[in-house]
Amino acid sequence: MLLLWTLLIWQAAAAPTSWPIESLTVENPGEYSEQEILNAAGLKLGQPAGKDELERARQRLLDTGLFGGVGYRYKPSGSGKGIAVTIELAEAGELYPVRFERMPVAAEQLAGCLESADPLFRKRLPATDRLLRRYSALLETCLEQMGKPLRVSARLWPDQSNQLALVFSPLAPAPAIASVQFTGNQAVPAEALVRAINAVAIGAPYIEENFRQFLDASVRPLYEARGRLGVSFPKISAAPAEGIDGVAVTVEVSEGDVYTLGKIDIEGGPLPAEEIQRMMGLEEGAVADMSRVAAALGRIEQRMRRDGYLKPEIDLKRNLDERARRADLIITVNEGRRYVFGKLEVRGLNLDAEAEVRRRWALKPGRPYDADYPELFLKRIAEEGLFDNLGKTRAEVKIDEEAARVDVILIFAGSR
Template sequence: MRKHINRLGVRTVSAVAAMVFAANAAWALAPFKVQDIRVEGLQRVEPGTIFASLPLRVGDEYNDEKGAAAIRALFALGLFKDVRLEASGNVLVVVVEERPTIADVEFAGTKEFDKDTLKKAMRDVGLTEGRPFDKALADRAEQELKRQYINRSLYGAEVVTTVTPIERNRVNLTFTVTEGEPAKIKEIRIVGNQAFGESTLKGLFDQDTGGWMSWYTKSNRYSRAKLNADLETLRSYYLARGYLEFRIDSTQVAISPDKQDISITINVTEGQRYVVSGVKLEGNYLDRDDEFKSLVTIRPGEPYNADRVAETTKAFTDHFGNFGFAFARVEAVPEIDRENNRVALVLRAEPSRRAYVRRIQVSGNNRTRDEVIRREFRQYEASWYDGDKIKLSRDRVDRLGFFTEVNVETQEVPGAPDQVDLVINVAEKPTGSLQLGAGFSSAEKVALSFAIKQENVFGSGNYLGVDVNTSKYRRTLVFSTTDPYFTQDGISRTLDVYYRTAKPYENQGGNYELVTAGTSIRFGVPFSETDTVFFGGGLEQTQIKVGTNIPAAYLVYAEKFGDTSWSLPLTIGWSRDDRDSALAPNSGRYQRLNTEWSVAGDARYVRGNYQIQQYIPLNKQYTLAFNGELGMGKGMNGRPFPVFKNFYSGGLGSVRGFDQGTLGPRDVTGASLGGPKKITLNAEFIAPVPGAGNDRTLRWFAFVDAGNVYGEDENWELSDLRASAGLGLSWISPLGPLRIAFAQPVRKFAGDRIQKLQFQIGTSF
């Protein structure tokens, strides 16, 4: 047998032997000239992968150094768990044992995370179907899972990895998770505070020890990122109130042995409270010192306020940018007088060099066309750098609503100190939606809805939508399309085709209907960044379908002017919106004015509506909100104002506590008719729900409402106003804003219909 082996001349070097050549030379292969290379043991890996990685070729002289290098190169591929080199005569034989391939990755016991989300996280670390299995990689994935659970305050979570071999050298991976209960913040302590009470300071935090709403807000779940944000809020609070030398000395986070309770202790040093003694400007201000002085919001004699200092330095930097100085540096240097607790601020400026924009690039838009983004830019290529125009451009792109993130980066151009490139980085979000749903309100009962909308059709920036809405009293079918850049100047065009049916809100058991069908075209002309003027026209037909229990006013109108009326309404409107949020505003103002004038047809009238909303922040949590709405209509050419164009009031959206749409004139049957004149006044005090922390998606409000609807021949009499007061709950739910209100009428008249508890989805005020 030994003679047979020697005669064949078979020699072997293994992966382990390659690492210990120096210690045990008996494993080494004698040098020889490679006449051929053969690979054995392959199942899925292509031979070409082996040959491409080997540092040896046919005709090369084999030696120990090259053999060790070959083994290292093949192991570096990560495809094999064993590699051997053998020699059969002058033929180099590469014997490999492939790693098993991952056939499937599954998760068991996971409730906190969606399985698809976890699988995506595993793909990011390289652990996915079709990839070679690596025990070290699986261990790393297991630790990553534990880290994700720790981020959700599940410190007791345990992860067990099970590797199950299956046919064809494959394995199934199963991560079995025992999540346990989340650790909750049991105590938060602030040590060292003297100027402000501990409860006041802890009230600034988004994290707390929990309350009866913690199941919803999860504010008592510890998160390091949230704690850092709370510490920054605490620091800003002190720095905005004169405590220039405030510092956070340490933060201790302790967890109980059972990993269920967390205690947080924050040690602070407040320092002395400083008053600003003066503000000086030093440096080069482009001979525009008076302009820069007008931007200073720091006031001598007031406590030092870091927010105002930051606001002033940013205003200076932005103003330098308006003149092309993209690299201006502004520094606020405090000169502290500790004996008198006063501080003088020196604003030092160095404008550096003026620059112009060489190129504007767009990145991250996989679907949206470049032109859709570029046409919102007010900073142009080959123009002087202008900070105001760049910020405005960024805001305009963000307001498109097509992206989750919009950032503008300024990059210096190598070798050109007076040039910069701007890179617009966007992250796209889905802009199409298909909705099927049902809603319920105290007024409309069950309402089914269907909508298909695409706000960015084919990446063009155009809107296309079809809405179908049905309820007991109002049904709608609308087709709408908008081209926001119908002209290069940014004039928008909207086309609508609609079909609506309606009847008075209260159920009279009748089968009559008002049927309105029409089409319209509307153009929007932007006059500023916040102001838009709309104008357009349409063709509309309204039919009064006579049925049982029809209000007398509708019957009289149909008998006198016909049951079908045509009109050619022209519309003009204006809107301005600078609120900080459309769903949960805390500051800002919203205004809109709409007018409609029917210039031809059977129905001749003019109709206008003005609304204003003002939000005043009292602090981070509390808001005062005011709403006012005034509507007026008048018949033309000797005809009365059409009854089917009347305004309605009462209920959510107007005067709460009264039945929906029941205020104002009535006919002999007692049915509410609405009227051509309407006034609504609302005031709200908005606050977070106790226990919900600073969560703005769930809030309660106290309100006072007043309003009424007047007939065409009635005067505006404040003595006729109905009024109510009450409490409500607002929740930004997955279906839209949900508001529940309990109102008590405080000024009512005989015959008024009262409805104290009301709720609706998708309304404000």
């Protein structure tokens, strides 16, 4: 009897717990190849594997932070000599662009380092905690190997256009901008440049990408109003400011040549091209003052709004001939829906006064709605002194998007 029990125990202990992998399949690999997933999992054909080995492979994939869930299943292979393994992947959610800020080496180097360390690295990634911690650690290792040791943090953060991105940056907060100065400028006085940039940049965290957006929004228009359409800022440097917390930023300006206006083409829209040309008031051969061009586009939009087109889209494309220093403009107009006037409501007046207002009101139901008319109407009423003790007036509109109809409410206070 003892010999029998010993034999049974030996047979149980000798039962196999792993078998050769004869087939490997990955379900829902996303943008990765099947082989990339299997390499990351540490699995290959012919490898002995069972529940323990597959569980470790599952954990390796989970530890990447790239997947919302990882599962597996296995069964006897067709030959009966091994197992067929299937890896099941679930997406980790939305993917965000990767951005590097305030790092001591170029973004291309950092991305290359991550790609070398992790073949699953992509330019768009999910914002999982595991991934952010892992890639921050990888970047710290890369920077240390480059002789630039630095603690790295990662977060999901909006850019200037309010689009979310995965941002890797030094753990220490960005220093505030304390002052800005310019070099290389002649066409625009330094005082004007400093005044423009100070209004948006002083006190903001110094991040070069964001600072360049400040330059584009506040300084570039000063040059483009002088026809300097090729202005650029080739070098920006920052150093600790003297006597104050923050950094002093120095901007090198390359002003470029003065461009003149060339041909102006008008495409689309309900207005005749000749009318738009007259409305713009721009002459071929004049300095390409883009502030005048912007004002002209504003007049076109306002003209269309007076004719019922409340949401026009006007696109400006400029083709620069660097040799001739000429700017050809292509203006594309998409008028959108045309809105009509619906009904008028008057508040704050007695019956006789309301009747007089309605008599003077010129917009007719069903006709194109003039977006300027209500305010002009109220201004004329005030100038004519139609009512005694006329207080504050205002116009409100109610827009029925489905019917493309606009109702107007005129509100009078303190009148009789």
